[in-house]
Amino acid sequence: MSRTYLDYLNEKAMPHMWCPGCGNGNILKALLAAFAALDLDPRKTVVVTGIGCWGKADDYVTTNAVHGTHGRALALATGIKAYRPDLTVVALMGDGDCATIGGNHFIHAARRNVGITAVVANNHNYGMTGGQFSATTPAGSRTSTSPYGHAEEAFDLCELARAAGANYVARTTVCHYRQMEKLITEALAGEGFSLVEVMTPCPTYFGRLNRRGGPPEMWRSLKEEPGLRTGCxxxxxRPSFEARYAEIQKAARALTGEERDPDAR
Ligand SMILES: Cc1ncc(C[n+]2csc(CCOP(=O)(O)OP(=O)(O)O)c2C)c(N)n1
Ligand code: SF4
Structure with a gap:
């Protein structure tokens, strides 16, 4: 019998901790529906997170899960995928986690083209700690650490991933549920490093400090944001890190005369 998203939802951990009007619940539903669409075995799937509001998502899944440290989800995910290429490895990060404190891990995971699907919830700020600016905060925005306007330009995460060498790069919003589910499914099904950047509102901090109205107004303006490039x-x-590494292991074994993989289970 094929699975549904409910097979991947840890209902015992409900209710979740996210604020009313936060987009994280929608992203979680799309992720779990993508798992179901590919009928992934929960025992062969690993969800790795860093820290933050979106980083709490690992509590809500029935797959294997690793709750890491802020900015280090991709380092952990890289280690897991390198050692167990047979597993489906997903890294869930906020923009602070992925692009700011973890920026270096992000560009190198994309450069290595390691087979991880990164689902980044970009809400333009550090939600969990009170709305500080991140590397994706738009210039001029007010945050708790830029109360008179932010002086820096924001990273375009998709451009960064493309330039670094990722095989799959996509952007969507929490207001485009069907697209989000389709893009995450495509990302999971492919080889190499995949990024799905999901634009999502944080009404509690970014919305309030920038006078964007409540959740309905924020969701409406995100849905209609002019000039936002979405889709794949x-x-x-390009060959993934693990495919290249397997070739190197094979060549090394042939040279050393060692027939058996010492790590084989
Ligand atoms: C190494 C480290 N530095 C700082 C923190 C404090 N911290 C916890 S959550 C967080 C911000 C999370 O922001 P983001 O990654 O954008 O996720 P969001 O909460 O917006 O989903 C920070 C700085 C930490 N836990 N660990
Ligand atoms: S603080 Fe922001 S990101 Fe965190 S749960 Fe609330 S609305 Fe979502």
Whole structure:
């Protein structure tokens, strides 16, 4: 019998901790529906998170899960995928986690093209700690650490991933549920590093400090945001890190005369 998203939801952990009007619940539903669409075995799937509001998502899944440290989800995910290429490895990060404190891990995971699907909830700020600016906060925005306007330009995460060498790069919003589910499914099904950036509102901090109205107003303006490029932006077929590494292991074994993989289970 094929699975549904409910097979991947840890209902015992409900209710979740997210604020009313936060988009994280929608992203979680799309992720779990994508798991179901691919009928992933929960025992062969690993959800790795860092810290933050979106980083709490690992509590709500029935797959294997690793709750890491802020900015280090991709380092952990890389280690897991390198050692167990047979597993489906997903890294869930906020923009603070992925692009700010973890920026270096992000560009190198994309450069290595390691087979991880990164689902980044970009709400333009550090939600959990009170709305500080991150590397994706738009210039001029007010946050708790830029109360008179933010002086820096924001990273375009998708451009960063493309330039670094990721095989799959996509952007969507929590207001486009069907697209979000389809893009996450595509990302999970592919080889190499995948990024799905999901634009999502944080009404509690970013919305309030920038006078964006309540959740309905924020969701409406995100849905209609002019000039926001969404959909699949990059689809390449470069060999993944683990495919290249397997070739190197094979060549090394042939050279050393060692027949058996010492790590084989
Ligand atoms: C190494 C480290 N530095 C700082 C913190 C404090 N901290 C916890 S959550 C967080 C911000 C999370 O923001 P983001 O990653 O954007 O996720 P969001 O809460 O917005 O979903 C920070 C700085 C931490 N836990 N660990
Ligand atoms: S603080 Fe912001 S990101 Fe965190 S749960 Fe609340 S609305 Fe969502």
């Amino acid at each position: 932006l990059v689809k390449a077929s």
